[in-house]
Amino acid sequence: MDTNVASNTDRGEQAAPNKETRHTVIEEGTEISGKLKSGVPLVIKGKLDGELDAPAVAVAASGALTGKAKVGKLVSEGLLSGQFEADSVRLAGKVGNKSSIKTRSLEARLTADKGLEVTFGECVLTVGDEPSEPKGQPPPPAAAKTEPAAPKNPGKK
Amino acid sequence: MADYTREQVIAGAKQKVSFDRLDLRALDLSGIALEALSFRRAELDGTNFQKTKLKGSNLSHSSLRESFLVEADLSGVNFEKADLESCNLKGANLAGANLARANLGGATLEGANLKGANLGFAQLDGANLGGADLSECNLSHADLTEAYLGGAKMLATNFSGATLVKVNLEEADLSDAILAEASLSEATAVGAKFVGAYLTRADLSKADLNGAILARADLRGANLKGAKLDKAELTAAIIHGIQVDPAQLDTIVADWVDGSAGGDGSQRLSGRELVDFLSGNTNRGGAGSGRRYFGKGDIMRDATLVFGDNAYVEIESIFEKCAITLGNGAELVVAREGILRNCSVSGAGRVTVHGFFSETESGPGLVGPRQLFVSSKGSIISKVQQTAQATKFGFEPGCRLRLTILEANNAK
Secondary structure (H helix, E strand, O other): OOOOOOOOEEOOOOOOOOOOOOOEEEEEOEEEEEEEEOOEEEOOOEEEEEEEEEEEEEOOOOOEEEEEEEEEEEEOOOOOEEEEEEEEEEEEEEEOOOOOEEEEEEEEEOOOOOOHHHEOEEEEEEOOOOOOOOOOOOOOOOOOOOOOOOOOOOOOO | OOOOOOHHHHHHHOOOOOOOOOOOOOOOOOOOEOOOOOOOEEEEOOOEEEEEEEOOOOOOOOOOOOOEEEOOOOOEEEOOOEEOOOOOOOOEEOOOOOOOOOEEOOOOEEEEOHHHHHHOOOOOOOOOOOOOEEOOEEEOOOOOOEEEEEOOOOOOEEEEOOOOOOOOOOOOOOOOOOOOOOEOOOOOOOEOOOOOEEEEOOOOOOEEEEOOOOOOOEOOOOOOOEEEOOOOOOOEOOOOEEEOHHHHOOOOOOOOOEEEOOOOOEEEOHHHHHHHHHHHHHHOOOOOOEEEEEEOOOOEEEEEEEEEOOEEEEEEEEEEEEEEEEEEEEEEEEOOOOEEEEEEEEEEEEEEOOOOOEEOOOOEEEEEEEEEOOOOOOOEEEEEOOOHHHHHHHHEOOOOEEEEEEEEEEOO
C-alpha cells in the first residue's frame, strides 16, 4: 500500500538545503516507506524507501534514500540506492549496487577527508549531454593520391 | 505614453490578463500584487516596482532599463534575456529567479537575495552586488568584470568559466564555490573566504589575496603569477600544477598543503618541501623524470603502451584503439584537446580526463584505476572496473559521462 507521508515540517532552523525556506525533515531514527511527494525541500537524516518527488533533497551522513526519486537538486552525504533523476547532483557518502543516476550536472570531490568522499557500488551514471570529442585537433594529413583504377577490360578497345 | 494606467494594471492583474508586449514605461506600479502574470517582451523602462510582488511572473525578454525594483519580491521570476541595465534592485528578493543571459550591467543589487538563482551567461559588468546572497547560484560563463561583490555570500555558487576580471571580493564568502577555469586576474579578494572552493585552472594572476582564506581550496593548475598572498591561509589546499613563484609563498599561513595530483592528501608538504616542490613544478615540462607528453596533432593507432611506476603521462593528441597500462602510482592526463577513442587503460594509476575518452567495444575501458577524475570539460563513455580497495572518483560540474561502474573483477 502506498502511504503519503511527511514528517516534521519546520521553519528551517536545521541544516541544508535552504535555511530560509520551509522544508520537511525525516529525523534520524525515523524510517518511512511509500510514496512521498513534497512541494518543499526535503532533508533525510533517517531512512526513506519508496518513490520521491521533491524540488530538492539533502541526504545527511546518517540518512538513506532508496527506491526511485525525481528531484530538482540532490545532495547526498549518506546512502543512495535505486534510480535517481535530478537536475543537479552533489555526491559524497555511498551509492549502492544496481543504482542509476541521471542528471545534467554531477559533482563529487576527490578529497583527503574520508567523510566527503564518494564510493560507488555497481551503478550507471548518465551525466550531461552526450559526450563528444573536443574540437581543435588539426585534421589528419591528406591521404596519398591513389593510382587511377585499372581499366576493367585491359586491351579491349 | 504608456498603454495602461496604474489602476488599469491593478484591475487587469485581478483578472489575470496578459501584459505581454505592452508599453508600461515609467508607470508607478509600486507596492501592488502582480504575482504569476505574464509581461513577456513588455516595455518597462524606468517603471517603479518598489516593494511590488511579482513572484512567479514571466518577464522574459522584457526591457527594464533603469527601472526601480528596490525590495521587490521577484522570487522565481523569469527574467531570461531581459534587459535590466542600470536598474535598482537593492534589497530585492530574487531567490530562485531565472536571469539567464539577462543584462544587469551597472545594476545595483546591494543586499539582494539571489539564492539559487540562475545567472548563467548573464552580463553583470560593473554591477554592485555588495552584501548580496548569491549562494548556490549558477553564474557559469557570466561576465562580472569590475563588479563589486564585497561582503557577498556565495556559498557553493557556480562560477565555472565566468569572467571576474578586476572584481572586488573583499571579505566575501566563497566557501565551496566552483571557480574552475574562471578568470579572476587582478581581482581584489582581501580577506575573502575560499574554503573548499574549486579553483582548478582558474586565472588568479595579479589578484590581491592578502589575508584570504584558501584552506582546502583546490588550486590545481591555477595561475597565481604575480598574486599577492601575504598572510593567506592555505592549509590543506591542493596545489598540484599551480603556477607561482615560490617567493610569493614566503608569507603564507599553512600547516601543510597537498601536492598530490589527485588531491587525495597523499603528498603533504610543508616548509622547505613546499619550496622544493614548487621549484620542481616550475621546471617541469623540460626533459624530465618520468614525464611523457604526446602533443597535439599526433595520431597513435593500434598501439600497446606500458608506463612504469610513478610515470606522468599527458596526452594532447589522438589515440585510437590503443591499450595503455599504468604502473603503480602512475598518472595519465588526457588534456583538454586530447582524444582517446576506443581505447583501454589498465593498472593502478590515476586517470584525469579533461578531454575525451571512449572504451573499446569489448570493454571495460578502465580497469583498476586507483583514481578517476573528470573535469568540467571532460567526457567519458566507458565502463570502469574498480580496484579491490574501491576506486576514488571525482567529478566536476559540467563533465559529461556515460559511465558504468563495476566492482572489482566483475566486468561483463
